Amino acid sequence: MSKINYLLFVVSALASFSTAWGLETPVRHEFVIKNFKTESGVVLPEAHVVYGTYGHLNAARDNAILLPSHYMAKLTGYEWLMGPSKALDPEKLFLVTTELFGNGSSSSPSNTSEPFHGPRFPVMTIRDNVEAVHRLLTEDLKVTHLRAVIGFSMGAQQAFQWAVSYPDFMDRAVATSGTAKTYGHGIVRLDGEIAAITADEKFKGGDYTEEPQKGISAFGMVWAAWLYSPQWWRDELWRTNTKPGTTFNDVVDRFRTRFIPGADANNLILQMRTWEKHDVGTTPGFGGDEKKALGSIKAPFLYMPSMTDQYFPVGDARYEAQFMHTVSLLPIPSLWGHPAGAAADPADAKFLNENIAKFLAGEPVAAEKVVPAS
Secondary structure, X not given: XXXXXXXXXXXXXXXXXXXXXXXXXXXXXXXXXXXXXXXXXXXXXXXXXXXXXXXXXXXXXXXXXXXXOOOOOOOOOOHHHEOOOOOEOOOOOEEEEEOOOOOOOOOOOOOOOOOOOHHHOOOOOHHHHHHHHHHHHHHHOOOOOEEEEEEEOHHHHHHHHHHHHOOOOEEEEEEEOOOOEOOHHHHHHHHHHHHHHHOXXXXXXXXXXXXXXXXXXXXXXXXXXXXXXXXXXXXXXXXOOOOOOOOHHHHHHHHHHHOOOOOOHHHHHHHHHHHHHOEHHHOOOOOOOHHHHHHOOOOOEEEEOEOOOOOOOHHHHHHHHOOOOOEEEOOEOOOOOHHHHHOOOHHHXXXXXXXHHHHHOOOOOOOEOOOOOO
């Protein structure tokens, strides 16, 4: 697989490629919750959560680490962190990877029957996902404490929410390329991507009979414009380890035609709405105040924004870090933009694995100085 194909998958659907990392295929599970009440008040007769496991849960049930998925990702989305020489060794740890509502495998607009099929599927929040996975861990796996929650992008959003909703449930938390709240700039970007899909006349308000491919193609192009840093494009870093003869047009064409193969438009929109609504400040008890919510986090928290991320800008991370009492803020020095937080480049992979391993072992990392808010 060429490097550019891998990078495009790592920020979208991340197809299964366990053997590429020398890992065993994860064990796939499906947890079903009857009459799941969402934050919006809608009750789903059945909520399905697909998840994977690597390694074995020890007798004390205290070696589990949760890795919640990012946008449209599958359960293999964190294998860049896994292996004997990486931060997470499945020979020693029990790794749980969960799939977000709306990805087409867990409960989604595309696979839920009426009256919740398609555009009638309720908007799910990050807290809805966290609550469902909390039940999965405690009821299905009988895990009542985690060594860590580690998340990239929308997985980072979940890591923040876990640390706020269940402050004593984990020893440590790690967030890469993701923030505790989606701010106005991110909402505008996401609305632009949603508008690209819904402008297709075949979308028909979400009740389409065939996928609105023109809209999905336009969505992919809007996504691409924000994905990497401007310097990444200027320096043509897409040439890194691609096949000889690969052109700029080839790279762009993949976003236009094969960005998330087989994706359903309503699923794409649902997860963008989930992304938009994320705000730890709206957790019950915090009155909409993200500063207060961030200040409630107890677990040591490794916060790793990408220095060139246009989805979750490093400035937003620095803003949030000043309200956190247990934070180690360690930006990723990369030109790869948002995907830097998922090991887009070998240098990013090394930086992430080395520092996450240190953090999990209780060793200091070379964090930025954070001045607490007065």
